[in-house]
Amino acid sequence: MWIFGYGSLVWKPGFAFQSSKIGFIKGYKRRFWHGDDFYRGDKERPARVATLVEDWDAHTWGVAYEVTDSHAEESLQYLNMREVVLGGYVTQTVEFTPKDGDQAPLLALVYIATASNPIYLGPASDKDIAAQVAVCSGKTGPNVEYVVRLAEFMRLFCPEVDDEHLFSIEAEVLNIFSDSGGIESPKQNAVLLKA
Template sequence: MKPRDIMKEKSSLWIFGYGSLVWKPGFAYKRSSIGHIKGYKRRFWHGDDFYRGDKAKPGRVVTLVEDEEACTWGVAYEVTDSQIEESLQYLKMREVVFGGYITQMVEFIPKDKGQAPLLALVYIATSNNPIYLGPASDKEIAAQITVCRGNTGHNIEYLVRLAEFMRLSCPEVEDEHLFSIEAAALNIFSDCGGITPPEQKPILLGAT
């Protein structure tokens, strides 16, 4: 179902974020809820040649890959009334035009046991996308992330902020893929004595 069809049928819509949306949704919303979806795993397999990279050095950002045994934690945002169209227009530019993502409706399970599961809209980049990079080892992904930056900042910031969200909001969840890449990236920084991207102040790792 397309976002506009959803908008016509509902006065309220939930949008699930599992990447940069967890710390920077960029749209107005009524309320938010931390939780997870089942049947998908989060992977740094999608390329980014605009926000966290460029044409010469595309960055690595997360997408969702189907896996019946997996679940992915993130944040769902409820948008209502005029917020629905405004948020979808914003995300069309942020995720679809520049990011290459498609939309799906998924079941979101809130961390708060008092809140019932609900349907949420999620944006997913597939292997059909021309800037999709696909699998690589954690060390290879980390090495790529440490040297890339785009219009919204360095790729390492994206990685660290996502890892921080998981530690602070879902401390009981062990996201092996995410934390392994973070550890490999921080080792690269440590071995190099810290990296300062060109024409940018030193990155403050751990900033929120």
């Protein structure tokens, strides 16, 4: 079984896996349109986290994790609690294409939050999303960490990919923190990532 991660799963899968591959899925774009009132926000100030929105021309990059049969049930129980019960996501099966062009595409399970979810926040300008991200924090840390870690993953492992939505939100967040004397540059992001 393969599980595709495109948000926090790229740096914090939290389940046992045998191997991982960087690559992409087609037909979806990553958007910070889903609310999170547990991990990165709370009931008063829901955070903005990534989900997938259908777009036939788009590609979303992330990591696919191979889970062995012996760990499948345990991994799915963990992910269903993390992503479905607490996160409001549903599962779909998608075709994942590894970055290494010599490998054939494979089927992977992916978690997607849809507009029918009660904590779905929907579209907003990158500036408004960043303003929300900058002030939210939840059980696993600040919302800004989520954005910074995801942007760092893309720069390190998919440097040829311009994730315009993600990088624009990150830039707006950095501007907010720069104005208040906080995080000032992507170089300082690396310090946050190692914390």
